[in-house]
Amino acid sequence: MTCxxxxxxxxxxxxxxxxxxxxxxxxxxxxxxxxxxSTGSYNIPxxxxxxxLLGSNSGAEDVVIWNIxxxxxxxxxxxxxxxxxxxxxxxxLLKNPLASPFTLGxxxxxxxxxxxxxxVLNAGMAPxxxxxxxxxxxxxxxxxxxxxxxxxxGAMMATGxxxxxxxxxxxxxxxxxxxxxxxxxxxxxxxxxxxxFGSDVEVASIVFWTFGDVGRLNWREVALSLASxxxxxxxxxxxxxxxxxxxxxxxxxxxxxxxxxxxxxxGMTMATLVTAMVTAFMGVIAFLGLLAPHIAxxxxxxxxxxxxxxxCVMGSLILLVxxxxxxxxxxxxxxxxxxxxxxxxxxLFLYLLVRGYQK
Amino acid sequence: xxxSVQGVSFRYNSAPVLEGVSxxxxxxxxxxxxxxxxxxxxxxxxxxxxxxxxxxxxxxxNDEDILRLSGTRIARRMGYxxxxxxxxxxxxxxxxxxxxKPHIKWAAVKRDYEIVERILHTMKLxxxxxxxxxxxxxxxxxxxxxxxxxxxxxxxxxxxxxxxxLDLKNQIDVMSLIRNVVQDHDVSVIIxxxxxxxxxxxxxxxxxxxxxxxxxxxxxxQVTPEIIHHVYGIDVILAKVxxxxxxxxTGN
Numbered sequence: 268m269t270c271x272x273x274x275x276x277x278x279x280x281x282x283x284x285x286x287x288x289x290x291x292x293x294x295x296x297x298x299x300x301x302x303x304x305s306t307g308s309y310n311i312p313x314x315x316x317x318x319x320l321l322g323s324n325s326g327a328e329d330v331v332i333w334n335i336x337x338x339x340x341x342x343x344x345x346x347x348x349x350x351x352x353x354x355x356x357x358x359x360l361l362k363n364p365l366a367s368p369f370t371l372g373x374x375x376x377x378x379x380x381x382x383x384x385x386x387v388l389n390a391g392m393a394p395x396x397x398x399x400x401x402x403x404x405x406x407x408x409x410x411x412x413x414x415x416x417x418x419x420x421g422a423m424m425a426t427g428x429x430x431x432x433x434x435x436x437x438x439x440x441x442x443x444x445x446x447x448x449x450x451x452x453x454x455x456x457x458x459x460x461x462x463x464f465g466s467d468v469e470v471a472s473i474v475f476w477t478f479g480d481v482g483r484l485n486w487r488e489v490a491l492s493l494a495s496x497x498x499x500x501x502x503x504x505x506x507x508x509x510x511x512x513x514x515x516x517x518x519x520x521x522x523x524x525x526x527x528x529x530x531x532x533x534g535m536t537m538a539t540l541v542t543a544m545v546t547a548f549m550g551v552i553a554f555l556g557l558l559a560p561h562i563a564x565x566x567x568x569x570x571x572x573x574x575x576x577x578x579c580v581m582g583s584l585i586l587l588v589x590x591x592x593x594x595x596x597x598x599x600x601x602x603x604x605x606x607x608x609x610x611x612x613x614x615l616f617l618y619l620l621v622r623g624y625q626k
Numbered sequence: 627x628x629x630s631v632q633g634v635s636f637r638y639n640s641a642p643v644l645e646g647v648s649x650x651x652x653x654x655x656x657x658x659x660x661x662x663x664x665x666x667x668x669x670x671x672x673x674x675x676x677x678x679x680x681x682x683x684x685x686x687x688n689d690e691d692i693l694r695l696s697g698t699r700i701a702r703r704m705g706y707x708x709x710x711x712x713x714x715x716x717x718x719x720x721x722x723x724x725x726x727k728p729h730i731k732w733a734a735v736k737r738d739y740e741i742v743e744r745i746l747h748t749m750k751l752x753x754x755x756x757x758x759x760x761x762x763x764x765x766x767x768x769x770x771x772x773x774x775x776x777x778x779x780x781x782x783x784x785x786x787x788x789x790x791x792l793d794l795k796n797q798i799d800v801m802s803l804i805r806n807v808v809q810d811h812d813v814s815v816i817i818x819x820x821x822x823x824x825x826x827x828x829x830x831x832x833x834x835x836x837x838x839x840x841x842x843x844x845x846x847x848q849v850t851p852e853i854i855h856h857v858y859g860i861d862v863i864l865a866k867v868x869x870x871x872x873x874x875x876t877g878n
Contacts, residue, residue, distance in 0.1 A: 274743050274755055278719050281756055362712070508727045515712050515724065521677040522706035523778070524698035524728045568758075570720050 285573045288566060292580040299584065300344065303591040304336045311336075341489045342481040343590045343604070344583040346549050347559065349496040349541040351582025354556025355563070355575055356503050356538040359510045360531050361433055365444050367556035368542040372425045372450030374553070377546040379454040379461075380421020382473045384414045386465040414476070418547035419540070425450050426539040430532060479552035479605020481590050488548045495544040496579075499537045503575055506530065510571040552586065553609040559585055561615060585611070628653045628781055628814050629674070634683030636666075636673050643669045645838045647683070651782070651814050656804065658829030658846075659818040662858060665835040667818040668709060671784045674816065675706045688781065701728035705775030709786040709818075711767075715758040718751055718770050725777025745773050748810065749803065765796030769803060776807060783807070785817040789824060797821070801828045822854070822862075826871040846871070 305316045311328050319332045354367040361371075368374050432438040432446050462470045484492070503510065509530050512520040517527045542556070559582035560574065566581075567573040589607040629651040636644040643666045651657050659667045672678040674685055676692050685692045687703050695703075705725070716724070722745060726738040746752040749769055754762060759770050768788055775783055785804065789797040801824055808815055819825045825832060826846050834841040834857045841857055854862050854873065863874045 274719075274746065274752055275739060277756060278739070281717075281719075508724070508730060511716070511720075511724050512727055514716075515721075516708060516710075518672065518677050518706065518708045519711065521697065522675050522701060522704070522708075522775075522784075523724070524696070524701035526697055568717070568720075569715055 285567045285577075289573070289576055289580065292577065292584065296344070296580055296584050296587070299587055299591070300340050303340050303343075303587055304332055306591065306595050307336065338484055338486055338489055339482045339590070340587065341486075342484040342492070342549065343587040345489055345492045345496050346481055346545045346552060347555060347582035347584065347586030348579045349492060349499070349545040349582075350552060350555040350586075351559035351563075351578040352496065352500050352503060352575060353538040353542045353545075354582075355560035355571070355578040356499075356510070356534055357556070358560055359514055359571065360534045360538070361429070361443055362514070363441075363443055364561070365557070366447075367554065367560075368422070368538070368546070369551070369553045369556060370444060371429050371447035372454060373422045373429075373539060373542055374546055374551045375451040375454035375458075376421040376423075376425030377418040377543050378421070378473075378477055378551060379457045380417035380419065380424075380543075381414045381476050381547060382458045382461045382465075383421070384417035385472045385476065386461045386469045388413055388417070389469075415544065415547035419543035421454070422539050422543035422546065423536075425454065426535050430535050433531075476550050479550040479608070481549055481586065481604055484548050492544055492548055495541045499541040500575065500579060502537050503534070503571070506534070507571040507575060510534075510575075511569075514569060514571075550605060552605045554611065554613060554615065555582055555586060555608050558582075558608065558611060558615055627651060628688060629816075630684075630686040631674065632684050632686075634670075634673055634680045634685060636669055636678060636680050638669075642838050644673065644680075647835075647840055649833055649840060649843045651816065653781075653814055654808055654812055655830040656808055656815045656817060656828060658825040658832045659816060659835065660820075660822070660825060660832055660857065661835035661841075666838055667835060668786050670835070671706070671786050671816060671818060674782075675704050675784055676700055677706070698728050701778055703780055704782045704784060705778040705780035706784045707768075707771050707775050707786060707788055709790065711771055715760045717756050718759055718762070718773075719746070719755045721759050721770055722746060722751075722773045722777050725774035728778055741779070742777055745776050749773050749776075763796075765792050765799055768792060768796070768800055772800070772803065772807070776811065776813075781813060783813050783815045785815060787818050787820065789819070789821065797824060804828065822873040823871070826873060 301313060301316050305311045305313045309331055311331065315328050316332060319329050350368065357366045357368065357371065358364055428450060429443060429446065433443050438446065458473065462473055465473065509520070509525045512523045512525045513527065513530065520527050520530075545552070560578045563574055563577040563581045567577045586604060586608070589611070590604040593604050593607050627650040631650070632648050634644060634647045635642065647670060649657070659670060661667050669678060673680045676685075679693070692700050719742060722742045723734060723738065726734060726741065730738060743752070746755055749772075751766070751769060751773060754766065759767055762770065772785070772788065788804070789800055792800060804815060804817065805828055807813060817829065826849065829846055831843065831845045832849060833843045834853060836857050842853055844853075849864065851862050851864055854860070861876045863876055865872050865874060
């Protein structure tokens with residue numbers, strides 16, 4: 268009996284350590300967010316930022332914070348969160364540590380869908396665009412929601428193929444990644460083809476859209492991304508025990524009462540929803556869905572009860588820090604954050620590959 | 627009878643794997659399933675647990691047809707230990723707690739933790755509780771996976787070759803553990819095996835599968851060299867050493 272009681276205490280302490288770490292990461296995220304709002308080409312004292320966020324400040328700083336900085340910071344937090352939860356889910360659902368929306372071709376599918384909307388449906392041009400299209404025209408996707416819808420459809424196409432190969436054809440997890448490479452190549456070719464037939468403005472719109480950048484979102488788009496991130500995270504948190512069961516193998520999951528096929532299809536659809544939403548508004552932010560879950564897994568292990576929330580906060584932190592670095596240290600205020608995440612993510616991908624497949 | 631399997635057939639695409647398999651299992655008994663490689667032993671276990679849906683036949687657990695039960699309700703009645711399992715890095719405690727999934731609504735409650743503790747204690751796994759399963763030896767890992775199935779509080783345990791990758795000592799440890807589990811938890815066990823000596827020593831009855839169907843279903847003391855010859859195509863001698871039954875192959 269004494270032994271059992273000690274076991275409970277040890278396990279509770281073990282769980283509490285994970286919860287404490289989550290709270291610490293959350294506090295760190297808030298601190299970084301406030302710093303990120305305060306810093307930039309126009310520096311704002313931290314206390315002014317806090318006063319503004321609490322609603323007791325006004326004037327120029329108020330405008331800069333609420334109209335420029337805060338949407339960008341919120342977009343980075345929501346985008347990182349969304350891509351991270353998507354990454355942690357697909358890695359579990361496909362039982363492949365290398366799986367992420369980017370490596371499976373889902374992001375490229377979204378790019379193809381967006382390019383299709385921009386070129387074929389003219390969603391990338393202003394209705395009465397002047398002949399001498401300047402940056403203002405190019406940067407203004409007139410129908411961002413049709414771009415979003417088609418980016419989602421493109422992402423779903425890639426997901427559908429991956430699901431077919433994994434669930435119906437029973438492809439191995441290694442083969443799934445190779446299928447992702449083939450899909451990515453196919454979608455890139457399709458995008459290039461669309462660019463070939465597109466006008467200068469459309470091609471510029473596609474290129475602009477493709478660069479992952481959190482600075483182009485307004486509050487409404489942040490809110491939409493947030494809604495999808497909350498919905499999808501809630502879905503996976505409700506199904507966190509199912510994800511743990513799926514990690515133990517399909518047969519074990521079935522024997523524990525999980526409907527594996529339904530869980531996999533529904534889970535991949537939810538993961539795609541948030542990826543497509545974030546990618547449609549922000550462009551391609553490479554490897555974040557790989558980076559955040561793996562760092563979180565190192566910190567709290569593979570238990571999805573904790574892995575999901577820790578990955579979400581980690582994703583937000585990585586994207587926010589990357590964007591802030593891109594704004595303040597490396598770039599001139601315009602360096603797309605997708606470039607930075609690629610620089611961080613690609614070495615991790617190679618590391619995982621070497622660790623997982625070395626003989 | 628706690629389990630009644632009647633006329634179960636299963637096909638992979640169009641190839642028959644099981645044809646008209648029927649047998650019954652009493653409470654608190656161990657049924658060993660024997661047969662050559664590819665005979666359909668693992669498929670039979672998966673059909674019994676409805677991991678694979680039989681194309682024909684009925685499977686009753688406590689007089690309830692499992693084809694009409696939800697996955698969760700089946701999971702409360704039967705625990706399954708696969709032949710191969712993912713070596714994840716969950717802790718031993720978390721792995722066994724996962725076995726409580728069919729009983730957990732939102733989060734694990736006090737009773738779930740108490741059951742996990744009791745099982746870990748009974749199986750002498752409590753000293754490994756917060757270690758990762760992937761860091762344990764093969765025998766210890768196998769015990770953890772059996773513990774996970776036990777945490778489901780099942781009436782029936784389905785074990786697919788639980789000793790196939792274990793050394794001699796761990797084979798005996800795991801089989802003794804299964805025998806104790808049957809006595810302590812009053813569960814029934816169906817276990818697929820290749821080792822005839824272990825089967826003869828630990829099982830109460832043996833289900834021999836040949837040509838996709840049941841060749842014989844008999845108690846272990848009714849096994850004869852002729853039956854083994856017909857199932858495995860090899861001549862054997864049955865003997866006892868210090869009271870333990872052994873099967874000695876004599877042919878090539």
